[in-house]
Amino acid sequence: MTIDKEDSASAEGGRRPASPIEFRLDPGSGVPTYLQLVHQVEHALRLGYLKPGDQLPKVRDVVSSLAINPNTVLKAYRDLEIKGLAVGRPGQGTFIQATLRQVALPELTALSRSLSGWLTAADGAGLDEDGIVALFTSALRDFYERRSGPRTRGGAASGETEGVA
Amino acid sequence: MNVIETSGLGKRYGGTWALRECTLAIPAGHVAALVGPNGAGKTTLLNLAVGLAAPTAGIVTVLGGKPAGSSAALDGIAFVAQDTPLYKNLSAADMVHLTRNLNRHFDQHYAETRMGELGIPLKRKAGRLSGGQQAQLALTVALARRPRLLVLDEPVAMLDPIARHDFMASVLTAAADDGMSVVLSSHVLAELERVADYLILLSRGRVQVAGDVDDLLTSHRMLTGPAAEAGRYAERPVVHARRAEAQAHLLVRATPDDPVPPGWEAHPVSLEELTLAYLREPGAAALPGPARGRDAQPSEVTK
Amino acid sequence: MTALTMPARSEHDADLRPLPWRRMAWVTWRQHRIALAGVVALLGALAVWLWIAGLQLHHAYAAATACHPASSPACGDLVTSFNAMGGILANGFILQALPALIGVFAGAPVLARELETGTFRYAWTQGFGRWRWTLAKLVPLAVVVAAAAGAISVLLSWYYQPYLAPGNQALSLNEWSPLAAGLFALRGIAFAAWTLAAFAIGALAGILIRRVVPAMAATLTAYTGLAFAAGLYLRQHYLTPLVARNLFNPPGTAFIASQWWTKGGNFAFAGRPPINLMMQFCPPSAVGAVGPGKPSEGTLWQCFAQHGYTLWTSYQPASRFWPFQWIEGGWLLALSVLLIAAAVWLVRRRAA
DSSP: OOBOOOOHHHHTTSSSOOOSOOOOBOTTSOSOHHHHHHHHHHHHHHHTSOOTTOBOOOHHHHHHHHOOOHHHHHHHHHHHHHTTSEEEETTTEEEEOOOOOOOOHHHHHHHHHHHHHHHHHHHHHTOOHHHHHHHHHHHHHHHHHHHHGGGGTTTTOTTOOOOOO | OEEEEEEEEEEEETTEEEEEEEEEEEETTSEEEEEOOTTSSHHHHHHHHHTSSOOSEEEEEETTTEETTSHHHHHHEEEEOTTOOOOTTSBHHHHHHHHHHHOSOOOHHHHHHHHHHHTOOTTSBGGGSOHHHHHHHHHHHHHTTOOSEEEEESTTTTOOHHHHHHHHHHHHHHHHHHOOEEEEEESOGGGHHHHOSEEEEEETTEEEEEEEHHHHHHTEEEEEEEHHHHTTOOSSOEEEEEEOSSEEEEEEEOOTTSOOOTTOEEEEOOHHHHHHHHHHOTTOOBOSSSOOOOOOOOOEEOO | OOOSSOOSSOSOOOOOOOOOTTHHHHHHHHHHHHHHHHHHHHHHHHHHHHHHHHHHHHHHHHHHHHOSSTTSHHHHHHHHHHHHTTGGGSSSTGGGHHHHHHIIIIIHHHHHHHHHHSTHHHHTTSTTOHHHHHHHHHHHHHHHHHHHHHHHHHHHHHHHGGGGOTTTGGGTOOOOOTTSHHHHTTSTTHHHHHHHHHHHHHHHHHHHHOSHHHHHHHHHHHHHHHHHHIIIIIGGGSSOOEEEESOSSOOTTSEEEEEEEEETTEEEEESSOOHHHHHHHOOHHHHOOOSTTOGGGTHHHHHHHHTTEEEEEEEEOGGGHHHHHHHHHHHHHHHHHHHHHHHHHHHHHOOO
């Protein structure tokens, strides 16, 4: 279930510069709200919707259109600051500061090939698609937890679903 | 500053205690959700906080130590009760005028602007507005008082989804603009995680859980593992257990640092799941400060 | 976690002086203008009726008193037509209901409706404060209602004036005591005081019962009980009644409390003579008397007096009208103040 609303900044006569992006919320996904916002910013960076210098939507506007807690938006923006992707300017807003680290094409190709090899092995061992996904996400989470400790308590748990008997 | 602080607060109606031994300290700058089944004492607690009821036992102070119901407290707290009471024969403009006369601080411009944005006809009697418009009217006059604390008693229970969304958007926008704190009671667990960053769970008149949502979520995990080992696993207090023949899920109080026993998996818990688990286990508690909780007995066995 | 922006108001609560009372003037007016309009309409309609009927009454009275010679048949007709006027206003009892109605419809709903509809959850959490809000509503409403009643009672006094002139009796015109149960509460300050008391009873009933219709019923019941108690029992005893001996023709404006007969210093009978004594001393054939107790047809009484009986009359003279008005108005005012204070106190203390 997605919720989309028009950016209120444009409706107010453009007194404030509008942000290039608009957030959406997927309440049924199980992903914490602030993480969804962080991921959407990172995704926008990857796809080129956001460039360094662009302003992220004002906290007030996000709250007004999505009906979420203001502290949640603050937490997401603070997360982006810690990651070095954004910076807050008092009285003005939060602005993109850097882009995600690009990985070089030969490296990407090598990674992709080794991944295909692993998938073939997993498939040969009898894992189906869901089993592969479960195994991968578990290993991914463990990897990040080991690397950065309790800070990313939810950071690596995106897409995690609760178990139901 | 704590917007609501209680110590051993209790309220008795006739022979029944609607609220008992309630000790809370809700910090300012948060949206606090008060959750619990019907009859748990939510309305009683809110009535005590806004001065509509007097305690039978204990004390309640608001806005940093002011007695509930005192002049200073009334000045800084706006309350929208269940079913958003309005004077049905007064027009919307009259309600604005009324609220302005009865309070020290009132932002007339804000009230008029919001009514215009919401499309509420100023001359129409409040009783002839739709349910959503009535709720927005009651909320507008409350927010125009620029309170430091807004208290809402099941404000969205009777509203359709769009009205509900617009109502909460108004509340949260005001919180973002003014630094206003919010305490609201709610039945709708699914929306809690989006809206609340402080949780209070009431069950049978007692506080079962109270704390920052982030702290609560980091201090609980869901462990999934063999049912045979479930009974022996007692390293951490188990809040709620669900068992089938081969598999068991234990909601435990543990942090991501705590080691996971071999053969078990640990998952983070959602706010809704956590709330439901505690509501199903009236004996369990998660309160700030020294460990107050007690081990819960595994309750559900499903085949 | 702290929120983003600074609070819009300053943090210190420097001035917490109570809000000025005049802020509630608009509130009280706006919320109760229907009730007030109803009171005004009711009294207005009554005023029109009194004016029209009163002019007719005064005209007939003037004609009857100016007629000469008094014993002629033409003048007798004028007297008869005057005595026949009045209708339901005649005894004034019907008008006793007015203060009750005002108390029921203006007084009871003030607090009861807030509690019944739940709007007290709004009204008592505003900055004005609940007990000041209550006081600021009840006092002005009480004053307005009492003042309107006071104005009407001036008109009522004017209307009943022909019946109260001493000397009516001599002309066979109806004459009543200003202290009569039906008239006393309509004139002077009593009407306003009773209306005030009814309003105060209504207000207290509203906070005690918390539902509009039951509070109205309770107000009506309490007021009726109080009015009857005052009219039948209390009023006679404001000042010790005068006692007169063998007063066979008391003035029509006096209010007779009781009459009794003694013989030889001992109590014989009270009020109407018993049948056996009547047969013994003053049989109808000898006296020609029609009914007992009518001093103007006093041949029966004279007859008993001739047989050694002494008539004692305990009464209140008409001259005591204003002292009685002050006494009754005084205790009604004190009661009203007490009831309104009790209502305010209950609002202050009562839990939701």
